[in-house]
Amino acid sequence: MPDIRLHDIIAALGGELHGDGNTRIQALAPIENAGADALSFVSHPKYRQSLLASKAACVIVPPDLKGVAIARGACIVSDTPYLYFARLTQFWRKAHEAQHSTPSPHGGIHPSAVVDASAQVHPSATVGPLCVVERGARIGAHTQLRSRVTVGHDCVIGQRCILHAGVVIGADGFGFARDAERWEKIEQLGAVAIGDDVEIGANTCVDRGALQDTVIEDGAKLDNLIQVGHNVRIGRNTAIAGCAGIAGSAVIGPQCTIGGGAIVLGHLEIAAHVHISAGTLVSKSIHKPGHYTGIFPLDENANWERNAASLKQLHRLRERIKKLESDAKP
Amino acid sequence: MPDIRLHDIIAALGGELHGDGNTRIQALAPIENAGADALSFVSHPKYRQSLLASKAACVIVPPDLKGVAIARGACIVSDTPYLYFARLTQFWRKAHEAQHSTPSPHGGIHPSAVVDASAQVHPSATVGPLCVVERGARIGAHTQLRSRVTVGHDCVIGQRCILHAGVVIGADGFGFARDAERWEKIEQLGAVAIGDDVEIGANTCVDRGALQDTVIEDGAKLDNLIQVGHNVRIGRNTAIAGCAGIAGSAVIGPQCTIGGGAIVLGHLEIAAHVHISAGTLVSKSIHKPGHYTGIFPLDENANWERNAASLKQLHRLRERIKKLESDAKP
Amino acid sequence: MPDIRLHDIIAALGGELHGDGNTRIQALAPIENAGADALSFVSHPKYRQSLLASKAACVIVPPDLKGVAIARGACIVSDTPYLYFARLTQFWRKAHEAQHSTPSPHGGIHPSAVVDASAQVHPSATVGPLCVVERGARIGAHTQLRSRVTVGHDCVIGQRCILHAGVVIGADGFGFARDAERWEKIEQLGAVAIGDDVEIGANTCVDRGALQDTVIEDGAKLDNLIQVGHNVRIGRNTAIAGCAGIAGSAVIGPQCTIGGGAIVLGHLEIAAHVHISAGTLVSKSIHKPGHYTGIFPLDENANWERNAASLKQLHRLRERIKKLESDAKP
Numbered sequence: 005m006p007d008i009r010l011h012d013i014i015a016a017l018g019g020e021l022h023g024d025g026n027t028r029i030q031a032l033a034p035i036e037n038a039g040a041d042a043l044s045f046v047s048h049p050k051y052r053q054s055l056l057a058s059k060a061a062c063v064i065v066p067p068d069l070k071g072v073a074i075a076r077g078a079c080i081v082s083d084t085p086y087l088y089f090a091r092l093t094q095f096w097r098k099a100h101e102a103q104h105s106t107p108s109p110h111g112g113i114h115p116s117a118v119v120d121a122s123a124q125v126h127p128s129a130t131v132g133p134l135c136v137v138e139r140g141a142r143i144g145a146h147t148q149l150r151s152r153v154t155v156g157h158d159c160v161i162g163q164r165c166i167l168h169a170g171v172v173i174g175a176d177g178f179g180f181a182r183d184a185e186r187w188e189k190i191e192q193l194g195a196v197a198i199g200d201d202v203e204i205g206a207n208t209c210v211d212r213g214a215l216q217d218t219v220i221e222d223g224a225k226l227d228n229l230i231q232v233g234h235n236v237r238i239g240r241n242t243a244i245a246g247c248a249g250i251a252g253s254a255v256i257g258p259q260c261t262i263g264g265g266a267i268v269l270g271h272l273e274i275a276a277h278v279h280i281s282a283g284t285l286v287s288k289s290i291h292k293p294g295h296y297t298g299i300f301p302l303d304e305n306a307n308w309e310r311n312a313a314s315l316k317q318l319h320r321l322r323e324r325i326k327k328l329e330s331d332a333k334p
Numbered sequence: 335m336p337d338i339r340l341h342d343i344i345a346a347l348g349g350e351l352h353g354d355g356n357t358r359i360q361a362l363a364p365i366e367n368a369g370a371d372a373l374s375f376v377s378h379p380k381y382r383q384s385l386l387a388s389k390a391a392c393v394i395v396p397p398d399l400k401g402v403a404i405a406r407g408a409c410i411v412s413d414t415p416y417l418y419f420a421r422l423t424q425f426w427r428k429a430h431e432a433q434h435s436t437p438s439p440h441g442g443i444h445p446s447a448v449v450d451a452s453a454q455v456h457p458s459a460t461v462g463p464l465c466v467v468e469r470g471a472r473i474g475a476h477t478q479l480r481s482r483v484t485v486g487h488d489c490v491i492g493q494r495c496i497l498h499a500g501v502v503i504g505a506d507g508f509g510f511a512r513d514a515e516r517w518e519k520i521e522q523l524g525a526v527a528i529g530d531d532v533e534i535g536a537n538t539c540v541d542r543g544a545l546q547d548t549v550i551e552d553g554a555k556l557d558n559l560i561q562v563g564h565n566v567r568i569g570r571n572t573a574i575a576g577c578a579g580i581a582g583s584a585v586i587g588p589q590c591t592i593g594g595g596a597i598v599l600g601h602l603e604i605a606a607h608v609h610i611s612a613g614t615l616v617s618k619s620i621h622k623p624g625h626y627t628g629i630f631p632l633d634e635n636a637n638w639e640r641n642a643a644s645l646k647q648l649h650r651l652r653e654r655i656k657k658l659e660s661d662a663k664p
Numbered sequence: 665m666p667d668i669r670l671h672d673i674i675a676a677l678g679g680e681l682h683g684d685g686n687t688r689i690q691a692l693a694p695i696e697n698a699g700a701d702a703l704s705f706v707s708h709p710k711y712r713q714s715l716l717a718s719k720a721a722c723v724i725v726p727p728d729l730k731g732v733a734i735a736r737g738a739c740i741v742s743d744t745p746y747l748y749f750a751r752l753t754q755f756w757r758k759a760h761e762a763q764h765s766t767p768s769p770h771g772g773i774h775p776s777a778v779v780d781a782s783a784q785v786h787p788s789a790t791v792g793p794l795c796v797v798e799r800g801a802r803i804g805a806h807t808q809l810r811s812r813v814t815v816g817h818d819c820v821i822g823q824r825c826i827l828h829a830g831v832v833i834g835a836d837g838f839g840f841a842r843d844a845e846r847w848e849k850i851e852q853l854g855a856v857a858i859g860d861d862v863e864i865g866a867n868t869c870v871d872r873g874a875l876q877d878t879v880i881e882d883g884a885k886l887d888n889l890i891q892v893g894h895n896v897r898i899g900r901n902t903a904i905a906g907c908a909g910i911a912g913s914a915v916i917g918p919q920c921t922i923g924g925g926a927i928v929l930g931h932l933e934i935a936a937h938v939h940i941s942a943g944t945l946v947s948k949s950i951h952k953p954g955h956y957t958g959i960f961p962l963d964e965n966a967n968w969e970r971n972a973a974s975l976k977q978l979h980r981l982r983e984r985i986k987k988l989e990s991d992a993k994p
Contacts, residue, residue: 032853032875090841093851093874100853116778118446118463118481133778133796134812136463136481136499150835151778151796151814152464154481154499154536168835169796169814170867175480175498175536178557178575181420185571185589186553189533191423193362193430203849206814206835206869207500207889209536209558209576214423215362223846227838228869229537229891229909231559231576231594241845245838246869246891247909247927249559249577249594251612259845264891264909265927265945267577267595267613282911283927283945285595285613285629295635299945301642305955310649312961317652319970322977324655325984331662332991448776448793448811466793466811466829482794484811484829484866505810505828505866508887508905511750515901515919516883519863521753523692523760537830539866539888539906544753545692559867561889561906561924579889579907579924581942597907597925597943615925615943615959625965631972640979647982654985661992 006030006099010062010078013043017091019064023078027061032089032096035060045089064088117149120157138174144200156212162200162222170207173198177211177218177234177252190214192234199223205230205246214252221258233270245282336360336429340392340408343373347421349394353408357391362419362426365390375419394418447479450487468504474530486542492530492552500537503528507541507548507564507582520544522564529553535560535576544582551588569606666690666759670722670738673703677751679724683738687721692749692756695720705749724748777809780817798834804860816872822860822882830867833858837871837878837894837912850874852894859883865890865906874912881918893930905942 011025033042035051038060045064046055052072055063062078064085073079082088113119113131120139125131129143132151137143141155144163149155153167156174161167179190194213198220204210205228210218212234219237220226227246232238236250239258244250248262251270256262260274263282268274272286277293280286284298303311314321341355363372365381368390375394376385382402385393392408394415403409412418443449443461450469455461459473462481467473471485474493479485483497486504491497509520524543528550534540535558540548542564549567550556557576562568566580569588574580578592581600586592590604593612598604602616607623610616614628633641644651671685693702695711698720705724706715712732715723722738724745733739742748773779773791780799785791789803792811797803801815804823809815813827816834821827839850854873858880864870865888870878872894879897880886887906892898896910899918904910908922911930916922920934923942928934932946937953940946944958963971974981 034875037876084841084843087841087843087848090839090843090848090850093853094849096853097851114778116446116776118444134464134482134794138481151798152482152794152812152832156499166836169816169832170500170537170830170869172482172499172536172558175558176496176533178535178555179420180555180573181414181417183414183417183420186531187555187571187573188417188420189424190420191427193423193426201846203836205838206832206871207537207559207830207867209500211536211558215364216367225838225840225847227891227893228832228835228871229559229867229889231557233557233576241847243840243847245911246893247577247907251575251594264911264929265595265925269594269612281635282929282947284632287612287629287632296632297635297638298630298632299638299642299947300630300958300960301646302944302947302956302958303646305941305957307646308957308959311645312959314648314652315645315971315975316961316963316967318648318974318978321652321655322974322981324659325981325988328655328658328662328988329984332988446776448774464794464812468811482812486829500830500867502812502829502866502888505888506826506863508865508885509750510885510903511744511747513744513747513750516861517885517901517903518747518750519754520750521757523753523756537867537889539830541866541888545694546697559889561887563887563906577907581905581924595925599924599942611965614962617959617962626962627965627968628960628962629968629972630960631976633976637976641975644978644982645975648978651982651985654989658985658988658992 006096006103008096008099010043010080013092013095014080016095017088019088020081021078022070022074022081023062027078029061032093033060035063038063043092045085047086047089064092123155126163132169141174156196158195159197159212160195161198162202164201165198166203168204168206168208168228171204172207172209173204174212175209177214179214179234179252194218194234196220199240202226208232210236211252227264239276336426336433338426338429340373340410343422343425344410346425347418349418350411351408352400352404352411353392357408359391362423363390365393368393373422375415377416377419394422453485456493462499471504486526488525489527489542490525491528492532494531495528496533498534498536498538498558501534502537502539503534504542505539507544509544509564509582524548524564526550529570532556538562540566541582557594563600575612666756666763668756668759670703670740673752673755674740676755677748679748680741681738682730682734682741683722687738689721692753693720695723698723703752705745707746707749724752783815786823792829801834816856818855819857819872820855821858822862824861825858826863828864828866828868828888831864832867832869833864834872835869837874839874839894839912854878854894856880859900862886868892870896871912887924899936 029043030041035044038044044060065073114133117135119137122139123137124142126145130148136154138157140158142160147165151169153171159174176192180187197217199222208230210232221240223241225243231249233252235253242260244262245264247265253271256274257276262280268286273289279295281297359373360371365374368374374390394410395403444463447465449467452469453467453471455473456475460478466484468487470488472490477495483501489504506522510517527547529552538560540562551570553571555573561579563582565583572590574592575594577595583601586604587606592610598616603619609625611627689703690701695704698704704720724740725733774793777795779797782799783797784802786805790808796814798817800818802820807825813831819834836852840847857877859882868890870892881900883901885903891909893912895913902920904922905924907925913931916934917936922940928946933949939955941957
């Protein structure tokens with residue numbers, strides 16, 4: 005573990021330090037179980053009690069906790085404690101790697117990877133062990149394919165992307181035409197175009213387009229085990245949680261968030277700044293920013309069974325209410 | 335990109351051409367953004383306006399758009415425009431590969447693949463980079479394992495199948511017997527038997543049977559990230575969209591479609607020609623062909639919260655209506 | 665297939681045999697289609713008719729079917745027939761392997777695997793073809809990484825675990841802090857700690873913790889295509905079915921079962937002995953053992969449409985009932 009003095013952190017990341025800059029930090033930890041050698045953070049005044057109870061050597065706090073924090077001990081005041089903390093984790097990783105001579109991979113194709121001669125891999129990009137990069141694919145500067153990633157033919161990955169283990173970019177989209185009882189394959193002639201600063205989680209799949217490209221714009225973040233169908237477009241900085249599925253030709257705007265396990269049906273459009281709750285099925289286009297949900301509420305199974313049975317009668321209940329209302333009229 | 339004259343397409347695929355057979359086609363494109371060098375299609379009279387507005391060099395149309403299409407420009411009349419288009423994509427891919435000397439893989443085991451000496455791989459089959467084919471497995475003629483596919487021991491894949499990157503055929507089914515607080519593993523002694531003309535999407539898993547084989551019949555199409563449990567049988571030409579899960583011992587008939595993210599519980603039977611909406615949980619057997627759904631409708635979150643709260647009272651609301659009805663009786 | 669006499673089975677596994685111990689068994693089979701050379705089992709008196717109709721050479725039965733079973737033919741009486749059967753499958757596999765000289769892998773690193781020099785792999789552990797084991801990872805005794813498994817840096821896997829093909833342990837958790845419109849990555853500085861006797865299904869992902877470790881306790885069983893987020897803790901002997909997702913920092917107690925496709929939201933706590941139905945979204949902590957469900961009931965699509973439309977009016981229906989009740993009062 006690194007062993008860093010507080011004033012080195014301030015020198016690297018800024019922020020207003022209160023306390024002894026020579027204090028040594030040996031761990032980053034959540035506020036609840038930070039030890040006396042740890043640096044932690046609280047992002048909101050509601051965590052005031054946790055702050056007061058913490059043994060942390062130093063805590064990153066927002067301005068409105070400054071007084072409380074100083075009374076407790078060392079602190080770093082930041083307008084955006086969580087963002088400060090994010091940058092600290094990056095600083096910490098680099099310090100750790102420097103001390104242990106185990107740098108993150110930066111540049112180079114692992115000898116076990118299978119990279120087609122016609123693929124273009126930027127010299128600063130990393131192609132990890134047992135990856136496959138097919139003909140005509142292009143991997144941008146500083147992009148990392150961690151391990152066992154497949155990038156299909158003619159797909160393009162931008163700069164500073166991270167593709168985690170097991171990712172598949174550019175498998176065929178799911179396209180078939182009916183021929184009486186059987187299915188005739190529609191060859192998928194497009195590719196996948198991924199922008200800069202995109203992160204894609206383990207075992208997530210992004211299919212190639214049927215005629216044109218499937219597109220993931222700059223800064224989008226995809227968690228693990230997500231399915232992105234052919235011809236989809238995912239907007240700038242949109243974040244999608246694990247197990248979600250985006251069906252073919254859906255267009256999702258920028259700055260959206262999509263919860264885990266949500267499904268977006270094909271050919272829909274979702275505006276910018278739309279937030280979809282986990283587990284929701286999106287069955288129609290959403291043109292207005294906002295927060296949308298469609299989940300059956302959790303209940304004890306016995307209660308659920310009664311309500312579920314009634315639910316199948318709901319339109320009849322509505323008719324019965326209408327009749328009661330009508331009968332009640334003089 | 336290929337550069338093909340219309341009469342070459344007619345020669346290969348048939349259809350009734352209206353217009354100049356020497357017209358050169360350099361792209362296939364959706365009707366909305368087809369350029370003057372592109373061939374496109376419309377499959378239904380409702381797209382009449384798109385047809386009229388299109389700049390496409392030629393459009394494949396159904397007979398009832400023939401008059402409109404001819405007035406616009408070149409067209410190919412087909413009883414099944416979408417199927418015609420599917421075959422055209424196949425023709426196009428071959429033309430593209432011929433021009434670029436980048437043929438699709440046809441035959442051969444990539445040197446990076448790990449194929450057991452006792453496995454039988456047909457000479458016309460392709461085992462792509464970094465695949466694993468275990469002992470006793472059999473891979474049929476013209477079948478393609480794209481890259482990083484695992485076919486477990488004793489599993490059989492038919493002819494002309496495509497298994498996309500990351501597919502796992504023949505992992506152990508999820509079988510355990512309770513032994514007080516712990517679980518005792520039930521060895522999975524069956525295998526997986528996959529018919530001909532089956533396509534399986536990226537990172538999809540088909541588990542081996544406990545005692546007998548898990549079976550996927552001819553012509554079935556599975557999208558990405560699907561889980562198929564042990565002892566399942568999936569019928570002929572059934573198509574399953576991404577993120578679906580089919581639990582152990584479920585039997586799904588032929589000619590079904592199952593939407594994305596749907597879950598079919600274990601030991602159920604689903605008849606032929608059943609269509610399950612995306613996101614639906616199938617909790618009981620379905621013996622009648624038809625279209626089945628079970629999804630909480632999407633709503634703005636604030637509305638959803640009110641309705642969800644009321645839903646937990648639904649059986650009580652039903653009682654209250656009954657009482658009102660009873661009281662209203664003279 | 666093995667060819668084993670009944671008294672060899674009794675010698676190995678115990679149980680009370682009724683019938684000729686020299687009877688030869690050549691297959692294990694489900695009761696419905698067991699042939700005259702097969703050993704089968706029934707675990708519950710409700711399968712009495714299946715038992716009577718079976719052609720099996722011998723059937724494992726619970727004590728209360730003993731009389732019926734003996735009247736039918738050979739049987740093995742056991743207090744826990746299903747558990748007995750589980751152990752029989754293990755015995756059967758070993759017998760099969762002994763006869764065919766195709767032992768399960770026990771020990772050794774496949775030459776195609778990429779194992780960092782600093783990783784510790786126990787000599788009795790198996791690292792299968794095309795696996796990746798990164799720096800500082802530790803793989804315990806008798807643990808099997810089947811094929812194409814990634815174990816990330818510093819992750820620890822206990823003893824007697826099975827990780828199926830495509831599993832990813834220790835990809836980065838999904839952690840980002842907002843920086844105006846873009847996302848800043850939170851480096852994931854924890855690892856994954858997996859106990860003993862854990863089985864993890866094909867293409868399942870367990871992310872590394874942000875600051876501390878993601879933990880899976882002894883005896884837990886995870887099916888295929890499951891997402892386990894960062895900082896999650898999964899309790900001892902908990903079993904999770906395929907396609908489930910456990911969001912970051914959720915803590916799931918021991919002895920739970922979570923159905924296929926269920927989603928547990930982040931930062932929740934689930935007590936011991938909680939059972940979640942398949943397809944359920946768990947949106948709040950569960951402090952009491954029991955069975956919990958939240959699923960929209962399956963219906964014919966036309967019925968579903970009517971009920972779904974009414975559902976969006978549900979809180980208004982409730983108001984209307986209240987008004988009727990109020991008006992009905994004298």
